[in-house]
Amino acid sequence: MLTPRWIFLNRRRLGPIAAVAGLILLMIVISKFWFFGTTRVDEAKTLEEALDKTFASQSFRFVVESKLVGENEFYSKVEGERVLPDKVHIKGTVLKTPVEFTQIDNNTYMKDPFSGKWLTLKDMKMSQTELFVSELNPLANFNFKDIPEQSLVGEERLDGTKCLVYELKPNVENVFLEDQFDDFYYKVWVDKNELTIRQATIRANKVGSDPGGLEILIKLWDYNGVLKIDVPVEQQ
DSSP: OOOHHHHHHHHHHHHHHHHHHHHHHHHHHHHHHHHHHHHHHHHHHHHHHHHHHHHHOSEEEEEEEEEETTOSSOSEEEEEEEETTTEEEEEEEETTEEEEEEEETTEEEEEOTTTOOEEEETTOOGGGSSTTHHHHOGGGGGOEEEEEEEEEEEEEEETTEEEEEEEEEEEEOOHHHHHHOSEEEEEEEEETTTOOEEEEEEEEEOTTSSSOOEEEEEEEEOTTOOOOOOOOGGGO
């Protein structure tokens, strides 16, 4: 049987050990709170910085593909390049029709898909119209009022580049998308070293409507590269 004296002596011996163990446990709890709290702040800060750096880029190349949910064929599929402040060129298809546009300053040059000749639309910035806003100005898809839900879900290699992968549910500031849809889900790949957006997939839905919606894939690269966009030769 344990005597009161043995219990008393062991309590005295275990007292310092228990105190040390309690201190270590407290330090672990504090460090976990500090680490994960800081990580959450850094995740938001990193995404914000990536958006800022992407918008601040003076030039880039891009691909934009969009299609209606449930449809096998693309609504639009274009590739192009953009040089700020007001030069952009795209080539591809929209509604199964070949398209090619060049915009320089306030003029837009459109290639007639039937004759192959270039048409000049003076004092018209097609990149600011609702019809081709995603195709001619892909960064318009990243204009957000705010981002109520966002999370860093992992890392992936994209064309050999290590990227941070985010999932977002933002409130968008895009006239075309806002008029048609009211629920948005984004998956965004951010270059881990350069902190620029490399790729994004967007799913836009209309709450309460029949199954459907719009899916958009955007790829961006060659940021701040030396890109040259000129008036088409026939128009010079």
